Amino acid sequence: MSDTDIPEATGRAPSIRDVARLAGVSYQTVSRVINNSPQLRPETAEKVRSAIAELKFVPNQAARALATSRSRLIGVLGPRATTHGVASMVQAVESAARAAGYRLTLTNLATSAPDDVRSSIDHLMQQGVEGLIAVAPQTRVLPILDELKLPVPVQIVSSTGVSTSHNDQAAGARAAVRHLIELGHTRILHIAGPRDWVEADHRMRGYLAEMDANDLSPRPPILGDWTAQFGFEAGIELLRTEDATAVFAGNDHMALGFMHAVRAIGRSVPEDISVVGFDDVPESAHLWPPLTTVRQDFVGIGTRAVTDLLTLLGESAGEGALVEPGHLRLIVRSSTAPPSR
């Protein structure tokens, strides 16, 4: 407001040198202020800060990245899915990353074909990401990730658990199947997720393991695509050919579609057939009948993936230490009951 009303009518955005000139200091001092270096007289810092405010100066991240060779960018590789689980995990990743001062760049796989995967990863790498988070990757994505030998750390975040080590995912599936067994069911089917999803695989293995542990013979799982539509179609088919009293579906959507099929052929859940889902999407409590399912801590998993990745990046664990994501938990509602026959 001293000499001109408009401090800078120019086209380009102000740089630290513009700020320095206005504040009457050197550009290095401005740099110190924006990095809050302790070695500054408070009055100097204040002068600079007001110059920054006056010019509406915003540090140029590209320049900073260039000078420091640190992009503070994390790439997210998401699947082509619009489910509650995936969206929750992505959001959790975003807020955790932002809280830690990292930016996020997002790509979604068009398909899981190797070329697509490679091109998505390329796109991320070209941006100079410092780390990669693969959200709920299909199994065929993993070998590609390996084979590419990326120069940055990669973290997998799936409901399988953050790292491949604690896959209590299978445990969740076993709990679901055990619940059915304890109710007295013996002829239990499994509608699984797509062949190439890690989650699908683990849940299927949980089903097989639990059946086996109880000396029940599992039926070969049907491989679906996570959609209610598939659950419906598979249900129509299965109910014609199989004589089962219970079904464990790989996710809530397929369970929903299956329940539709049960009704469509004039039978009912849980009187004629029990159904268990997986995920506990927010709608599951309100389906008809309310769905017994396995709840997951999507947010905890996503958050944990970021803290783990940051550790890999040599970031101090920081506040909050490492929070263990909540465990999988069986939620019993009314889609399951003892068999009537």
Added chain:
Amino acid sequence: MSDTDIPEATGRAPSIRDVARLAGVSYQTVSRVINNSPQLRPETAEKVRSAIAELKFVPNQAARALATSRSRLIGVLGPRATTHGVASMVQAVESAARAAGYRLTLTNLATSAPDDVRSSIDHLMQQGVEGLIAVAPQTRVLPILDELKLPVPVQIVSSTGVSTSHNDQAAGARAAVRHLIELGHTRILHIAGPRDWVEADHRMRGYLAEMDANDLSPRPPILGDWTAQFGFEAGIELLRTEDATAVFAGNDHMALGFMHAVRAIGRSVPEDISVVGFDDVPESAHLWPPLTTVRQDFVGIGTRAVTDLLTLLGESAGEGALVEPGHLRLIVRSSTAPPSR
């Protein structure tokens, strides 16, 4: 493979000067190759390309952004919602942006409180985004966007339609309500979305307008939060106090919760009460009863938002011209029927 097996054991990534040295040309020539300038002898280009391949050279985007003052970055401001609609739009935005050679950076609003919104937008601006896409913003976000006078173009993408001009959103709501009226319903309730969502507002207005146009007195809409849980609770309450034969819910989830409430008090859909939703999430066809709803072209809307933004950024419209997103369409299923009384 000539002198050393490992072309470059060094720590830093190769730069155009490294490539130039290996190819025996100047760094400028390398720059021309990666920008495929036409003024190059094919053999020279080939030499450079093989050097690039050998060194696994990847252009540094930060340096490029710095030199050109173009970040080719688009910021996405998403709401805190994990719904199918939002996720679809974000994915559509992502693939359209990538196809046009832009990168994407993502932020999710923790809440719609002004400070949160400002901080999210700041975070995006600090990254030097060239444009902003606000996905399904709450109404209170819009004035903030205005007030901030951002130096970059902003595009809203909501099911309201891409720009504020073609909000056939209200038309979708009117079609839903008209459907109920044509079936013979007169006492029609509306469970709306949250007060501060643009979508909620438009759908509510559509409800009011259509009731009015048919000389029916609308009941004051209940403002919900998009969740099935709310639909359930509101249903329990409404069914006790109101004497209606039909309900138009602001989205499918609330409709689902409402149907749960209807059953919970021992009545049934559509015999005792008809229900219409909005969005047509993939599950709606498999609910019990299958839900009459209004389908939206989320992907079309998201894609269109990007092409519009790119036009604002002075990008040639490019191939594919401007595709008009599909219109809203009423999908009649079995949750609606003529009133029995």
Added chain:
DNA sequence: TATCCTCGTGTGACCGGTCACGTAACAGCG
């Protein structure tokens, strides 16, 4: 044969920060 133009390529400066120093001013100390 001198002049001009075009094509293909090289040179220096610059984008906006950061880093490693250099250097005044002032204190404490023997």
Added chain:
DNA sequence: CGCTGTTACGTGACCGGTCACACGAGGATA
């Protein structure tokens, strides 16, 4: 009073690209 150490700041080079321009070779033209 000279020496060293610390504090608070300034200077030059550099990160890895792009841009404007320079320049030599060769063909067309006068």
